[in-house]
Amino acid sequence: MTTGHPNLTTKVISVTSGKGGVGKTAVVSNIGICLARAGSKVLILDADLGLANIDVVFGLTPAYNLNHFFSGEADLESIMVKGPYDIHILPAGSGLQSFIQLESDQKLKLLDGLDSLKINFDYLLIDTEAGISENVTYFNTAAQEIILVTTPDPTAITDVYALMKLLSTRYHEKHFNLVVNLVAHEDEALDVYRKLSIVSNRYLDFSIDYLGSIPTDQQMTEAIRKQQAIVELFPNSSSAASFNALAERLAIMVTRRYPKGSVQFFWKQLVQTDVS
Numbered sequence: 001m002t003t004g005h006p007n008l009t010t011k012v013i014s015v016t017s018g019k020g021g022v023g024k025t026a027v028v029s030n031i032g033i034c035l036a037r038a039g040s041k042v043l044i045l046d047a048d049l050g051l052a053n054i055d056v057v058f059g060l061t062p063a064y065n066l067n068h069f070f071s072g073e074a075d076l077e078s079i080m081v082k083g084p085y086d087i088h089i090l091p092a093g094s095g096l097q098s099f100i101q102l103e104s105d106q107k108l109k110l111l112d113g114l115d116s117l118k119i120n121f122d123y124l125l126i127d128t129e130a131g132i133s134e135n136v137t138y139f140n141t142a143a144q145e146i147i148l149v150t151t152p153d154p155t156a157i158t159d160v161y162a163l164m165k166l167l168s169t170r171y172h173e174k175h176f177n178l179v180v181n182l183v184a185h186e187d188e189a190l191d192v193y194r195k196l197s198i199v200s201n202r203y204l205d206f207s208i209d210y211l212g213s214i215p216t217d218q219q220m221t222e223a224i225r226k227q228q229a230i231v232e233l234f235p236n237s238s239s240a241a242s243f244n245a246l247a248e249r250l251a252i253m254v255t256r257r258y259p260k261g262s263v264q265f266f267w268k269q270l271v272q273t274d275v276s
Contacts, residue, residue, distance in 0.1 A: 010043075011254045012124045014143035017150060018159025020130040023181040023214065024149045025053040026224070027246070028127040030231045030239075034247030036085035040122040044083075046092035047139045048129035049102075055091040058083040059227035067093030069113065070106050076113040084232060088119065101134050131159075132166050141171045145254060147211060151182045152192050161196060168206040175206060177253070179246065180213045189213030209253075212246045214239055 015031075017024045028044060036042045046054040046066070055062050064079035081089050102110070128139050140146050146167070150160040167173040178196065180189035193210045200206055217239040223230040231240040 010121050010124050011145070012126070012143045013145045013147060013250070013254070014047075014126040014128055014140045015147045015149060016128040016136060016140055016163065017130045017148065017156075018132070018161070018163040019156055022130075022149050022151045022153075022156050023220075024130065025057055025127055026220065026230070027147070027149050027179055027181070027214070027243075028125050029054060029057045030229045030243040031247045031250065032083075032087050032123075032125055033085055033229050033231050034244050035123055035251065036087050038247070038251070040251075041086070041088075041120065042123045042125065043088045043090070043117075043119075043121040045090045045124060045126045047126050047135065049092050049135065050094070051129065052092040052094040054089055054127055055081065057224070057227060057229065058087075058089065060089070060091070062089075062091045065091045065093040070102075070109065076117060080117075084229070088121070102138065107138070132163055136163070137167060137171055140167055141173060145177060145250075146173065146175075147177045147179055147250075149179045149181055150192065151180065152188050153182075157192060157195065161199065164196075164200065164206065164208075165204060168204050173206065175209070177209045177211045177250075179211050182216045183213045184216060186213055211249055211253075212242060214242045214246075 015024055015028045032042045032044050044054055046052060049066060052065065055065075060081055060083065062079065062081045064074045066079065068074040069076055069079055076090060079090060081091060083089050126139050126143060128136050130136075148160050148164065150156045164173075164176055167176075178193055180192045183189045183192075189212075190210070193208065197208050200208060215238050217230070217237055219234040219237045220230050220239050223233045226233060230237055231243050234240055
């Protein structure tokens, strides 16, 4: 999968968290819109295979989802739906346990399906489930960049550190990007970043880049209730400004940094992760 630009491959970015309720899906949806509004072609993969989120955030009601794909009832082209700004979405199912842990043949099926998509994308954003399940590690290790979402809540910080530790010690990931959500002020977010950096430098061998923060915003609650992204519903809100800044930093980061792979690396990793 390549974009229409010569020698430019799809940038594969996972967005993940140690625990639920920290706003991971809001980060994916709002950054996705910001990137798309700037002219990029964006594909979002809802990788929380037992609890659909992305289509709900966008107010969509897809007829098919990844459960239908894995069961052989539909191909990826058939289940793909369009969100705002021509964002394409591969929606997950909800309430079904069949594909909570992908088997080797299902991973290969997904590989082939993604590889055969006829549309070219600049970004593939993977919205993983929360926690440290095999699916979470599988999608994170396949991505070029990993964005970790946490809040200042002590349990959220502990859980995101546990996820980084697992990905570092078992899967040899050495770099993470941090977004701190639901902060009262920027200093609070920077304090979370400092705490995680200190403990990671002391006990583990990986680095963390601070990508930015999202403030606590009552308008975010309203946007979620209305099933719209806050950058669309309240474009002048403080949260919308933060999401725009995050998207800009992300676009610069993936352009300047030498990636650990391209989208071809992603497909290769799908197989290697299964074999290992």
